[in-house]
Amino acid sequence: MMRGAEHAFEFNHEPDRDDLLDRLSDAWAWLESHGLIGPHGRNTTSSWQRVTRVGRELVKDKAALTTLWADERLAGALDPQLEAKVRPIFNLGDYETACFAAMKAVEVEVRRVSGLDSTIIGVDLMRKAFKPEGGPLADAQAHPGEQLAIMNLFAGSIGAFKNPSSHRTVHFDDATEAAEVVQTADLLLRLLRRAERRLQSKP
Structure with a gap:
């Protein structure tokens, strides 16, 4: 050609x-x-x-281009929890379940790392875990405003995306948008790993 x-x-x-x-x-x-x-x-x-x-x-099918963009967004390695539990579901095209599973993985890991009781769930768990100046996962060295922002980032993400049956924030027929929810979960897990290292480094 x-x-x-x-x-x-x-x-x-x-x-x-x-x-x-x-x-x-x-x-x-x-x-x-x-x-x-x-x-x-x-x-x-x-x-x-x-x-x-x-x-x-x-x-x-022109909509297939959306799937192509979504695959590009998730081309890199994700957190091991997401690789094992979320990527296979996403690749099958079940975006609603993939988004739920991604945020569920965040919730499970926050509970594990924070040591908070299993009866505390969802947004409440995020607020208690990252509560500024006292939450087990809050960064005591960070400015109080930053601590609050991190708490709100976790709480807002869980509140918006973890329960797709009652929160239609995401258009689950849009593969690109669903991929970005998975990316958000990956970012949250990266921040959580950082908080976990802080806890482990304490004397």
Whole structure:
């Protein structure tokens, strides 16, 4: 294709030929890197390529592009709890359950690290665990305003996303939005691991 484009640009005396070829090459590389085109199964030694299964799905269903963006957001490694319990569910397209499971993992880990009673749940657990100037997971070295912000971050995330049956904050037919909820859970777990290290470093 690139050779054909080059000949066409030359035939038409295109003044920006080199720039257009670079842009076309970039676009082709993007299609390859996202698995939308690939080598033909029976002709892998040549430059001939075909539209892949994913590429064909994208042509038929424009919503498939949303799934592509969602997969990109979760391309990196997640917290081990999320890798084990959430990613498989997300990959099946059950976004509502994946969001719930991600925030449930946060809740379970906050309870474990904080040592708070199992009867304390949800938003109440987050507020008690990260209560400024006294909560077991609050950073005593941080400014009180920052401590409050962290508490609200955890409490707000759990309140908005943990119970999808009663909180329709997330559009669960939107894979990208669901992926961002999982990313939020991953961030919360990173902050929690930091709090856990603080506790472990205390004499």
